[in-house]
Amino acid sequence: MMRASRARTTPKARPAYDLMRSGARIERRDIGRRGALEQPSATYVAHEGCDHIFFVGFLGVGKSTLARNLGQLFNRHYVDTDQLVERSLGKTVAEVFSEDGEDFFRDVETVQLGHLRVRKSLLVSCGGGIIEREENCDLMHDMGVVVFLDGDLVDSLRQIRRPEKRPDLGTAAHAEELYCHRRPLYEGTADITIDVRNRTFEQVALESGKLLWERGLL
Ligand code: S3P
Numbered sequence: 001m002m003r004a005s006r007a008r009t010t011p012k013a014r015p016a017y018d019l020m021r022s023g024a025r026i027e028r029r030d031i032g033r034r035g036a037l038e039q040p041s042a043t044y045v046a047h048e049g050c051d052h053i054f055f056v057g058f059l060g061v062g063k064s065t066l067a068r069n070l071g072q073l074f075n076r077h078y079v080d081t082d083q084l085v086e087r088s089l090g091k092t093v094a095e096v097f098s099e100d101g102e103d104f105f106r107d108v109e110t111v112q113l114g115h116l117r118v119r120k121s122l123l124v125s126c127g128g129g130i131i132e133r134e135e136n137c138d139l140m141h142d143m144g145v146v147v148f149l150d151g152d153l154v155d156s157l158r159q160i161r162r163p164e165k166r167p168d169l170g171t172a173a174h175a176e177e178l179y180c181h182r183r184p185l186y187e188g189t190a191d192i193t194i195d196v197r198n199r200t201f202e203q204v205a206l207e208s209g210k211l212l213w214e215r216g217l218l
Contacts, residue, residue: 052122052144059128060159061151067125069205074218080125084112113139131185148190153179
């Protein structure tokens, strides 16, 4: 269900949209290196209220890359909930899973998500399991709009280049089980669903940028 947006678009982002309509090339790698887009900058767009856009979806579907690139194009700050957890604990997600367990990881994830309430107009790439807790879904709806990137399990698995960094994945059978369990949760939480099947990364970025702009969310 879509709620009325409180976002107020500003002329600053318009050139990005024109660029996208003209079929601009968007690089997959290295746009907005880790943390680079989190620095305060006079050029970034501040909207009214807490109007974040949360990107959810199965691991490897391209949430971080999309949020980072849209942030660059539309002058919006980008954050990644996994990075927020890692920075708050001073260890990697894989270390947290193995040393402290998944429940602890989920607790910290919820705390970090809640901290976003005091920020504005963020593009938030969420860990794939964020929808496992209803509390997180409520938090995201309170703070903005949830966009589900709906992709194939096989495509997701192909995108995952470093399996040792994905403690949650386990075997292929477990990944499939997780995917089937989570897909309805993503669908039930989403305000907007973007089908990324059979699309290149560039198509996804262009289409979602256009859609979110036209709905007044970027
Ligand atoms: C998880 C996905 C990961 C990370 C953690 C747990 C999951 O995030 O939060 O490893 O349960 O699906 P990405 O989806 O960004 O890889």
